[in-house]
Structures are given as structure tokens and as C-alpha cells.
Amino acid sequence: MTATTPASAGHEESQEVPNAQEPADRRSWVERHVPLFVALCSVLTAVLGFFGAILASPLWQESDDRPSAPTEAKVSGKVSDPPSPKVGSTTPFSGTVENVPPGYAVWSVVKDADSGALYPKYGPCALSGVQWDCGQVFPVKSSEEYPEKQSELQAWLVDAAGAAEIMRYVMDAEDDDGKQPSAFKIPESSIPVDSMRVVLSE
Numbered sequence: 034m035t036a037t038t039p040a041s042a043g044h045e046e047s048q049e050v051p052n053a054q055e056p057a058d059r060r061s062w063v064e065r066h067v068p069l070f071v072a073l074c075s076v077l078t079a080v081l082g083f084f085g086a087i088l089a090s091p092l093w094q095e096s097d098d099r100p101s102a103p104t105e106a107k108v109s110g111k112v113s114d115p116p117s118p119k120v121g122s123t124t125p126f127s128g129t130v131e132n133v134p135p136g137y138a139v140w141s142v143v144k145d146a147d148s149g150a151l152y153p154k155y156g157p158c159a160l161s162g163v164q165w166d167c168g169q170v171f172p173v174k175s176s177e178e179y180p181e182k183q184s185e186l187q188a189w190l191v192d193a194a195g196a197a198e199i200m201r202y203v204m205d206a207e208d209d210d211g212k213q214p215s216a217f218k219i220p221e222s223s224i225p226v227d228s229m230r231v232v233l234s235e
Contacts, residue, residue, distance in 0.1 A: 108132050110226035119234040127166040130226050137190040141167040146183035151217045153199045175233045188226040195220030
């Protein structure tokens with residue numbers, strides 16, 4: 034189809050009228066296919082990411098048999114006092130400890146080496162830097178049956194929950210009016226520092 038338009042010098046120039054339907058068809062095609070293309074790209078990206086994660090997994094990596102680095106430093110400690118396993122009815126109990134976790138304190142416990150009974154001190158030990166000092170502790174008394182009674186002096190790191198258990202045990206023991214209290218157990222969250230076996234020399 035052609036249309037006549039005015040032109041210079043009195044001659045006619047014909048122009049082709051654009052097809053008005055063509056832009057609409059192109060727009061319709063884009064609207065139909067672009068969302069599908071975007072969806073396919075999203076699926077492809079997810080699949081590639083999934084396989085990339087698998088390939089990056091340690092299962093696909095060659096092991097060099099080296100131990101992994103610890104997540105935190107291990108607690109280490111030792112008893113420095115008493116200097117000798119021969120002790121009197123009371124004895125100082127102190128030493129050092131490193132890498133104490135936050136919220137933990139040193140507590141002393143005396144163990145009867147013969148019966149296995151445990152006797153915790155009534156409060157935490159002093160801790161300054163790596164030095165801990167539990168003051169005077171009381172080894173288990175000797176008897177005719179055990180004239181050289183052996184005790185094990187133990188140092189433990191105890192958290193707040195463990196300290197509450199110890200205090201409950203102490204209060205229960207005091208309420209028993211001298212009766213034998215129930216057996217004490219080291220709180221599960223406690224961490225051993227060091228111990229020393231001693232014997233009464235008097």
C-alpha cells in the first residue's frame with residue numbers, strides 16, 4: 034500500500050507505510066520468552082552452585098593426614114605445694130594453671146584414697162594470673178586401721194553451675210547435724226587441673 038505526499042518540483046514520491054502490527058508482535062514474543070529464559074538461567078545457576086559446593090567439600094579434597102588445629106588451647110596445670118607427699122593434719126595446696134576458660138574458678142577437693150569419698154572445700158581458691166592458691170586443706174584423718182592414711186589432693190576448674198552444686202552439697206552436709214552426707218560427685222562440667230597423693234606423717 035502506498036500514499037501520495039507533497040514533494041518538491043511537483044512530482045510525487047511514494048513511501049512505504051510501516052506495518053503497525055510488527056512492534057506489537059515483537060513485544061508479545063519478548064513477554065512470552067524472557068521470563069522463561071530468566072527462569073532457566075536461575076535453575077542453571079543453582080545447579081552449578083550445588084556441584085561447586087560438592088567439589089569444594091573436604092570429601093573431594095586430598096587429605097594430607099595432618100591433624101587439624103585445636104579450636105581452643107587445652108587446660109594444663111600442676112601442683113607446686115605441698116612440696117612433699119608427707120603432710121600434717123593441714124597442708125597448703127597451691128600451683129599453676131593455664132588456659133582457664135571464661136567463667137571457671139579453681140576448687141580443691143580431698144579424696145579418701147581408700148574409700149574413694151570426696152570432700153570439696155567450701156569455696157573457690159584464689160587465682161592470680163596462672164597462680165592458684167587454695168590455702169590450707171585437710172587431708173583425711175588416720176585411724177587404727179589406716180595409721181598412714183592416704184589422701185589425694187585434687188584441683189579442679191569449676192564453672193558457676195558446678196560451684197552451685199558444691200555449695201548445695203556443703204549446705205546439705207551442714208544440715209545433717211553431723212550425719213554422713215550423701216556422696217559428693219564432681220560436677221560434670223568440671224575440668225581437672227592436677228592432683229597429688231599425700232600421707233599423714235603424724
